[in-house]
Amino acid sequence: METKSFVMEILEKNLINNIEYLKEKYEKSILPVIKANAYGHGIEIIAKALYRNGYKEFSVARLKEATKILENKDLNGCKILVFESIDQKDFSYIKDCDSIILTANSFQELVAMIDNGISSGKIQLKIDFGFGRNGIDILEISKLKSYIIKKNLKFNGIYSHLYATDFKEGKELLNEFNKIVLFLGKDRFQMIHMQNSVGILLYRTQKLMTHMRSGIFIYGLQEEGFFHEGLKQVFQLKGKVAGIRDLEKSKYLAYSLKSDLNNINYKNIVKIKIGYGDGFLKCNENTFCTINKKSYKILHVTMDNTFIVGDESIRDGDEVILYPDITLVRKNTGMHICEILPLINERIERVLKSQGTEN
Template identity: 40%
Template sequence: MGLKDFKIKVSKENILHNYHYLKKFRNKDIIAVVKANAYGHGIENIVKFLSENGCEYFAVARECEAEKILSLKIKDIKIIILETVDELEILKNNENIHMVVNSFNDLLNLLDKGVSTEQLHIKLDFGFGRNGILEKDFFKLKELIENRNLKFKGLCTHVFAADYDDLISIEERFSKILKELGKDRFEIVHMQNSAGVMSVEGKFCTHIRCGTVLFGLQEIGYYIPSIKRSFRLDGKILDVKSIDDLKYIGYEKKENLNIGKYKKVAKIRLGYGDGFSKRSEGIMSIINNKKFKIIHISMDSSFILVDDSVKVGDEVEIFHDLEESINHLKVPHYEFLSCINDRIKRELI
């Protein structure tokens, strides 16, 4: 890493604050969702840090993410893979790896292949069309469980993208199915995601499943003032040049760019090769507590219109204002933060 390379700095203090706040808020243990490289925060560092501070359960989307956690060789943690696992050896060879069962046929296949039900979380789908056993199959599920006297590691559902009335309805339906299937057949029960944690108590659940909110990334309409953001993307100014001396800025002719009154352009070592999308052209950076526009993004570098106050070596922050960034990019924060790839170092501070 060069001195002027960009880093994602993650606040240990803020993550730990959020972790303890959410546990107390719902009085339940946490399943930390760390898929997509912990939403851009760095899966290895986050898992190590949270496990050292008492977190037992971690959830990922894919086998490759589970393998990253396994490589850390941390004892006494459990990893839940949220999507269907194709290669079942990862389950059979690691008793602390669990899998969410995403259809009735998947369940039959897993039982037929000899996967232990102590590694399975049954997921119920109440109409979101993502993953889970559909309501029309609930009777078959109940019949199978009773006939084989099955007990599972967990029962879960997902409540994302629902208004409050839908959330309450799902909570009630999930509670009813839990009672019908038998609470004693499931060691842990979880239904909320980050938005759901803020909206629904989940009083019959044993755990809350938190991803973005754990890192201080809150959804519009689901805001808790006590939650603290933990992510900061910053680096240094690599070079500053006079625009009058240039014909091109990056790969663009300067007359094709909206330069306005600015006379100087600064270069930073961050580009779309790092996962910093060209759609971010026009977004504001922060240098010396002032806002400056990013005018052009190439694969390995970006260029910022600056004034005489900006010097080589000055610190520059990207995505300082998440709401402003969301409005500019027209996508949620967890999308553009997760896109920043491993060329950018993650650092717990």
């Protein structure tokens, strides 16, 4: 690792705390969502941490994400639900892989899976209520029931997605989903789930559901209005001060004219080794980081380096934390934290911290 480079620390204790908190509060099993590189936290690290703490069922968006997890041979016996549709050329691989659970995103996909010898016990049905992404059309539910009865099918699960955050509309969707499950026969499904993280908070325990499907909450990613006091931030983006410069008499800061940066004090400009080449975007300019637990303004982001307005107390090698308070990310950058973190790329190493916790 380069001197004073940045890492993303993953706090295992906080991850498990969040799942246990949700599980105990709502008295439902949690199906962790670890798609998009575990929302930027590192899919392999998160899968490993979940597995060794007894959580062996998780979900991803794409088959490629599932196969990446399964490269770790120590995760034998895990079950991975893949949300998106799978090309039929991969069916032979799926049939031989006990860990992967497919989603039938249309009636035609379900028929193709069954006709190609994939057991219904390796399939979850997704119902589409007009979200516009994936799912079996609700107009085909009667046809679906007839097919299920004819083939005597029992599935790994059934689910849908809450696209509405309007409380009344979301409640109506949940009621419609419950009716469909009962119509098809709830005993035909091992797993029944619809609530994502916001749905967990808004609608709490739903009797028919066996699981709650949580992405952002298991990582402690929260915003005002959708806040759980019991959740803890799982990541820390940490590095070291990699130099301090007095640029009072300089015309430039990196490639930019100081006059364009609209700052007054250039006496203690702090450099750190992260930039938009690492996925730390320029929208972070004029936001704040912490150095030695004190807040400082981020002035300028370049491809490989970021510059901070410091003071006389900062020393070379002091610890720097970026995104110290995730609840402020949208306010400060205009972007959701789910957009910010997955962009932090492989140049920033993810490191699992198994001992201790951070608040």
